[in-house]
Amino acid sequence: MSEDVRRVLYIQTNGVDEPERSATPFHLASAAASMDMEVGIYFTVNGPTLLKRGVAETISPKRNGGAPLTRFINQARECGVKFYVCTASLDLNDLKLEELIDGVELLGAAAFNDMAVEADQVISF
Amino acid sequence: MAVLDHVDQTLDCQGLLCPIPVVKTNKKIKEMAIGQTLLMLATDPGSMPDMTAWAKQTGQELVGSEQQGKLFKFYIRKAK
Numbered sequence: 372m373s374e375d376v377r378r379v380l381y382i383q384t385n386g387v388d389e390p391e392r393s394a395t396p397f398h399l400a401s402a403a404a405s406m407d408m409e410v411g412i413y414f415t416v417n418g419p420t421l422l423k424r425g426v427a428e429t430i431s432p433k434r435n436g437g438a439p440l441t442r443f444i445n446q447a448r449e450c451g452v453k454f455y456v457c458t459a460s461l462d463l464n465d466l467k468l469e470e471l472i473d474g475v476e477l478l479g480a481a482a483f484n485d486m487a488v489e490a491d492q493v494i495s496f
Numbered sequence: 497m498a499v500l501d502h503v504d505q506t507l508d509c510q511g512l513l514c515p516i517p518v519v520k521t522n523k524k525i526k527e528m529a530i531g532q533t534l535l536m537l538a539t540d541p542g543s544m545p546d547m548t549a550w551a552k553q554t555g556q557e558l559v560g561s562e563q564q565g566k567l568f569k570f571y572i573r574k575a576k
Contacts, residue, residue, distance in 0.1 A: 377553070402515035402546075405522035406553040450519055 378409045380486055382495040386417025386464070387430055390440070393421055394432035396496050397443035397452070404450035412447070413483060414475075415457035419464050422456065422471040448474065457483065500560055500571045504532040510539045510567065517543055518550050521572070525556055528574045533559070536570040543568045 381400050385392035396412050404410045414422060421427060427440040448454075455478040461468065468477060478486070487493050507524045509517035517538045525534060540546070544561065547570050551558035560571035 398515060402518050405515065405519045406550050407522070407555075408553070446516075446519065 376407070376409050378490040378492075379403045379411075380490040380493045381410070381412045382493065383412055383414050383418035383421065384416035385496060386420035387423075387426060388417065388420075390430040391432050391434070392496060393430060393440050394443040396494075397440075397447040399494070400452040401443075401447045401450045404447070404452050410451070411453040411455055411486065413455045413457065413478060413486075415460045415483075417460075417464065419456050419460050419466055419471070422454065422475055423466060424470060424472050427472070444472070455483070455486075500533055500535075502533065503535040503571065504528065506535045506537070508537050509543075510537050512538070512540065514540050514542050514546060516540075518546055521547070521550065521570075522554065525554075525572060525574050530574050530576065532574050534570075534572045534574070536572060538568045538570070539566050540568075541566075543570070547572075 381396040383396045400410045400412055421440065427444050430440050431437040432440065454475045456471065456475050458477050458479050505528060507520060509520055517536065517540055521536050528534060547558060551572065555576050557573040557575040558570060559573045562569045
């Protein structure tokens with residue numbers, strides 16, 4: 372319709388302790404990016420634990436034999452979804468950026484709020 | 497909606513679940529030329545509202561669709 376790019380920002384607060392809540396933001400973000408929207412996921416509170424290298428292979432949103440979270444992450448990536456991590460939440464989870472999967476950008480509180488007000492929609496999980 | 501008898505390309509998404517048909521359709525349409533028509537086949541039960549929303553947001557033209565049992569057929573013209 373419009374030539375203006377629409378922006379959607381998802382917020383993932385859930386981490387490895389709640390695997391059934393791990394995949395949905397990646398899933399919705401993949402669809403949004405495939406609708407030519409500019410899409411990001413901001414990982415805060417426990418969300419950064421999903422991005423620790425080696426973790427996504429070991430968890431699945433479906434308890435009995437579902438696809439690993441890695442599949443959802445890779446799909447979002449291939450669709451062009453950007454991943455941002457809250458600097459304070461890295462510390463909260465005793466993580467460092469180097470321990471996360473590649474391609475995650477650090478985003479502080481001011482930068483996050485700027486991104487949020489510029490987005491057409493912010494959706495929190 | 498009218499159903500076309502001429503298509504330039506076909507994309508088979510039967511058996512694939514949401515959001516894969518949308519993801520694959522968007523990739524495929526980007527490889528095609530403006531004015532060409534894509535036939536996309538899907539069995540995902542939510543694909544009718546999904547493809548309608550996809551076309552609305554991307555500006556591509558859903559020129560026709562039909563349902564045969566569990567099979568959905570979408571005719572999409574690359575408009576831009």
